[in-house]
Amino acid sequence: MFNDIGPLELVTLAVLAVLIFGPDKLPKVIQDVSRTIRKIREFSESAKQDIRTELGPEFKDFEFEDLNPKTFIRKQLENDDLGLKEIRNGFDLKKEMAEVADAVHTTAESAATPLPPGKVDMTKPDTTPDAPRTDLTKKPTDDGRPPFDYDAT
Incomplete structure (x- = not known):
């Protein structure tokens, strides 16, 4: 439950408890807190048992x-x-x-x-000026804007 509390923090909590409650009332406060924690644990265990019995025997390992x-x-x-x-x-x-x-x-x-003479690389577009245009969907613009893709709209 208190795995992440170090020894210095425990000492600090003990000193604060003595200062707040005083040495006379501190044992009674500790007993009350421990009794309350014990009751909460008993209540949660009985609730777990009730749920297990209500679920039936197929959930006995639940x-x-x-x-x-x-x-x-x-x-x-x-x-x-x-x-x-x-x-x-x-x-x-x-x-x-x-x-x-x-x-x-x-x-x-x-x-x-490089490719041998007479071979054509099909992965690259043809850049010769008299080559037929293969990309007919993108029309060039005269004002320097990128081409408009009609298929994408």
Whole structure:
């Protein structure tokens, strides 16, 4: 419950309690607080038991901590009924990245190498002035604006 409170903070709380309540009333206040905490715990445990009995025998292993999404996901991943470990182990990120890098390098190398005479690169547009225009949807403008794409509107 108080896992994140350090020793210096505990000492500070104790000194503040002595200053606020005084040394005479402090034991009675501590007893009252501990009694209240105990009653709250008993109430919550009885409520949990009532819920478990109302749910029936098929929920006898039900834990309220499982309602936390992180706990639920962790339990489901540990169960591994779906074969997620096989998928995770079968996927090698370094290998996949190396294959993508090789594919990019081969396309970059093929773009850098000149074509033999008489061959036409179909991936690049034809820039000769008398070549027929293949992109008929974009009309050039005279005022320097970018071309308007009629298919995109």
